[in-house]
């Protein structure tokens with residue numbers, strides 16, 4: 001098992017109370033990569049005066065999340081030796097909070113309904129081979145941004161399924177100036193949300209999105225230092241924009257390296273051999289699991 005970079009100490013997090021969180025989605029069992037991330041957040045909280053460590057269950061996707069995974073996650077974290085504040089926040093209990101933020105963005109003229117299917121979008125992108133790409137793939141070509149308002153009203157009245165997208169150009173104009181954030185590992189960052197184009201803030205099947213829920217929850221829980229894997233680094237550009245649009249505080253960030261297997265591949269939930277549950281059942285101790293997860297010191 002290897003780490004893609006050193007962890008750093010998070011020493012340049014803001015002074016004062018340091019509140020960190022580990023925010024798993026209960027769509028599978030935790031593996032050593034999650035253990036690394038959870039221990040990373042807990043250690044940074046423990047390192048600061050008045051530090052607090054929170055666990056948040058990110059269960060907006062009712063189709064993929066399972067209560068049995070949530071129970072297993074909390075049990076495995078406790079087995080690792082972690083403690084956290086209760087009650088644990090569950091995103092599924094805060095849909096009204098996300099809806100209120102969407103209402104604010106809509107009232108400001110920054111959202112539009114998108115009726116496109118995945119197929120529609122793929123076809124449109126295939127027809128314009130120079131379509132720009134962002135961190136999540138080709139950018140949405142903006143088809144529904146240009147729809148006639150009367151047509152939109154008719155489709156909405158008929159109950160046509162739709163996502164809600166942020167009008168990125170309008171959002172950037174609204175903010176008016178450059179935005180930045182600080183990453184303890186990578187240093188000062190200029191926020192570049194335009195990389196994502198008209199990002200989805202509420203899905204067709206789920207009335208929010210990862211970006212919106214995570215940004216609102218980090219603010220609601222007073223998180224001062226967001227720690228998470230390097231794979232989510234780019235998402236912070238969008239989160240920083242949402243903070244500006246919704247007048248939320250900006251935490252410090254520390255995107256840590258990812259644990260990889262012998263072949264240099266990052267660990268995945270389907271990789272059962274490295275599930276904490278499997279290790280535990282095969283006789284691995286919590287201290288050994290912590291060491292395998294890149295945290296060999298006593299906790």
Ligand code: GLU
Pocket residue numbers: 023024025058214227228232
């Ligand atoms: N729920 C996300 C995941 O399991 C993590 C979100 C975050 O830390 O911002 O990958």
